[in-house]
Amino acid sequence: MEPVLNVENLSVRIAGLHILQGVSFTVAPTGVTVLLGRNGVGKTTTLRAIVGLTPRGGEVRGTVRMGAQSLLARPTHRLVRGGLGYVPEDRCVFAGLTVAENLRLAERRGTTPAYDKVYALFPELDRRGRQRAGSLSGGQQQMLAIGRVLLNDNRLLLVDEPTKGLAPKVVTEVAEVLERVAESVPVLLVEQNLAVVRRLARDAVVLAAGQVAWAGDAQQLLLETALTKSLLGVGSAEGHASAASGGATGGKDAH
Numbered sequence: 001m002e003p004v005l006n007v008e009n010l011s012v013r014i015a016g017l018h019i020l021q022g023v024s025f026t027v028a029p030t031g032v033t034v035l036l037g038r039n040g041v042g043k044t045t046t047l048r049a050i051v052g053l054t055p056r057g058g059e060v061r062g063t064v065r066m067g068a069q070s071l072l073a074r075p076t077h078r079l080v081r082g083g084l085g086y087v088p089e090d091r092c093v094f095a096g097l098t099v100a101e102n103l104r105l106a107e108r109r110g111t112t113p114a115y116d117k118v119y120a121l122f123p124e125l126d127r128r129g130r131q132r133a134g135s136l137s138g139g140q141q142q143m144l145a146i147g148r149v150l151l152n153d154n155r156l157l158l159v160d161e162p163t164k165g166l167a168p169k170v171v172t173e174v175a176e177v178l179e180r181v182a183e184s185v186p187v188l189l190v191e192q193n194l195a196v197v198r199r200l201a202r203d204a205v206v207l208a209a210g211q212v213a214w215a216g217d218a219q220q221l222l223l224e225t226a227l228t229k230s231l232l233g234v235g236s237a238e239g240h241a242s243a244a245s246g247g248a249t250g251g252k253d254a255h
């Protein structure tokens with residue numbers, strides 16, 4: 001099967017720092033590919049480069065293709081319209097607007113927004129339509145951020161640390177949602193919680209020192225505790241609590 005995304009020799013320099021130094025990997029057309037690595041290694045930088053959101057003054061080189069389409073020279077709004085969905089790390093919901101208004105802002109002209117699908121996945125967003133997004137819990141804001149992207153058709157979703165800072169029970173809910181989402185659209189996921197990785201990921205790409213240090217079967221990686229420890233600074237055994245059981249505490253940032 002052809003990959004949905006091809007990243008070749010991606011280099012990013014920001015403020016004089018050579019953060020990514022020739023990163024190459026592919027994302028399978030189905031399921032979840034997880035992007036791993038120690039703190040500050042460049043995972044967010046990678047997602048932001050793919051979606052055209054490298055900070056001003058940053059220098060991006062290399063090739064990123066989604067199918068036949070070359071992404072790097074295109075503005076973000078075009079990429080999004082072309083089916084590249086992005087859920088950023090900080091969720092970026094509009095705090096002063098209601099849930100319904102946040103969703104409405106994501107509607108794309110000329111397409112029919114999939115409210116049925118979004119409300120089926122997140123009944124709470126329907127119930128809380130008139131609530132200001134800023135007064136939602138972290139988990140609810142995350143659901144809104146994901147729901148907003150799912151209103152439109154996507155060929156690929158980039159999701160950056162969706163479980164960061166969430167209580168274990170909410171981590172489980174987010175993992176369940178992503179599992180369902182990944183049944184219909186491939187996902188490139190940055191995730192530090194190894195219980196969530198174990199539950200969701202089929203493929204893994206591990207960054208270290210600005211390059212890809214390891215790529216392959218995610219479940220295989222998690223079985224190799226010594227390797228996981230050397231690449232991520234945490235043994236996979238430490239992430240054994242199941243995200244399905246509400247005990248997701250694995251990962252170097254256990255929240």
Ligand SMILES: Nc1ncnc2c1ncn2[C@@H]1O[C@H](COP(=O)(O)OP(=O)(O)OP(=O)(O)O)[C@@H](O)[C@H]1O
Pocket residue numbers: 014015017019037038039040041042043044045046055
């Ligand atoms: N705008 C910026 N200006 C200066 N340095 C930056 C900027 N953005 C990122 N960096 C640096 O680039 C490196 C990679 O950051 P990035 O956020 O991509 O890492 P990460 O792997 O996502 O980290 P974490 O796991 O902590 O979220 C870090 O050292 C960070 O300080």
